[in-house]
Amino acid sequence: MAASFQTKLIIILLALGLSGSTTTAQAGYDEPLSLGSEKLTRFRLYLHEIFDGSNATVVFAAHGNATNLVFGTVSVLNDILALGPEASSKVVGRAQALSAIASQTESALTMIMNFAFTDGKFNGSVLTIAGRNNLNLKVRELPIVGGTGAFRYARGYVRTSTVFINQINKTAVAEYNVSVLHY
Ligand SMILES: *[C@@H]1O[C@H](CO)[C@@H](O)[C@H](O)[C@H]1NC(C)=O
Ligand SMILES: *[C@@H]1O[C@H](CO)[C@@H](O)[C@H](O)[C@H]1NC(C)=O
Ligand SMILES: *[C@@H]1O[C@H](CO)[C@@H](O)[C@H](O)[C@H]1NC(C)=O
Numbered sequence: 001m002a003a004s005f006q007t008k009l010i011i012i013l014l015a016l017g018l019s020g021s022t023t024t025a026q027a028g029y030d031e032p033l034s035l036g037s038e039k040l041t042r043f044r045l046y047l048h049e050i051f052d053g054s055n056a057t058v059v060f061a062a063h064g065n066a067t068n069l070v071f072g073t074v075s076v077l078n079d080i081l082a083l084g085p086e087a088s089s090k091v092v093g094r095a096q097a098l099s100a101i102a103s104q105t106e107s108a109l110t111m112i113m114n115f116a117f118t119d120g121k122f123n124g125s126v127l128t129i130a131g132r133n134n135l136n137l138k139v140r141e142l143p144i145v146g147g148t149g150a151f152r153y154a155r156g157y158v159r160t161s162t163v164f165i166n167q168i169n170k171t172a173v174a175e176y177n178v179s180v181l182h183y
């Protein structure tokens with residue numbers, strides 16, 4: 001039975017792309033390559049969130065003990081990433097995040113967020129942001145910790161502020177000024 005378990009495991013690993021078939025790989029180190037010059041790219045994007053209703057882009061995934069209603073609240077976001085704050089603005093991707101309220105005294109989020117671009121100059125690339133988003137501040141700053149595609153080796157920061165929260169149509173928009181170093 002152990003063999004059949006191992007067979008299943010191999011099938012799973014192959015499905016995940018963890019195949020050991022790259023036997024041509026040599027032990028040792030490649031020569032270092034020059035990546036060219038690093039550049040600083042700045043742009044502004046808007047996150048559109050629908051926080052209620054059947055098209056909500058945020059879901060509250062877990063909450064802490066009821067004695068403190070907000071501390072420990074975990075939410076998952078799949079917000080729309082657009083070029084402008086208007087509902088009709090051109091959509092360039094999604095802002096997908098895992099976010100937790102990690103303070104008892106402030107509305108401070110600990111977030112890991114991916115800007116997944118599906119259109120425009122950075123189509124197919126992902127920018128990864130991880131940090132503290134203290135909603136008590138008008139302008140918040142979070143680090144850019146990496147990325148893929150055009151954002152390989154990325155580092156930098158975003159500065160964000162809330163543009164509006166509308167309780168009638170249950171939408172909120174946040175502005176993100178991105179400053180990113182990449183190759
Ligand atoms: C959700 O989105 C669909 C498709 O855009 C739209 O037809 C529907 O009216 C929306 N529902 C709500 C509650 O906004
Ligand atoms: C949740 O709160 C209740 C009431 O204050 C307490 O008895 C319980 O131990 C708490 N549970 C946890 C996991 O903190
Ligand atoms: C919701 O209302 C705000 C403020 O009136 C407006 O700017 C926004 O476009 C509306 N959003 C949608 C999806 O209708």
Ligand SMILES: *[C@@H]1O[C@H](CO)[C@@H](O)[C@H](O)[C@H]1NC(C)=O
Nearest residue numbers: 117118119120122123124125
């Ligand atoms: C974005 O990239 C995807 C995957 O390569 C491609 O299918 C799609 O057509 C691209 N979209 C635009 C608007 O270029």
Ligand SMILES: *[C@@H]1O[C@H](CO)[C@@H](O)[C@H](O)[C@H]1NC(C)=O
Nearest residue numbers: 044139159160161175176177
């Ligand atoms: C983003 O940049 C614009 C233009 O410099 C500025 O007006 C705006 O206040 C900035 N927003 C944030 C959140 O830093």
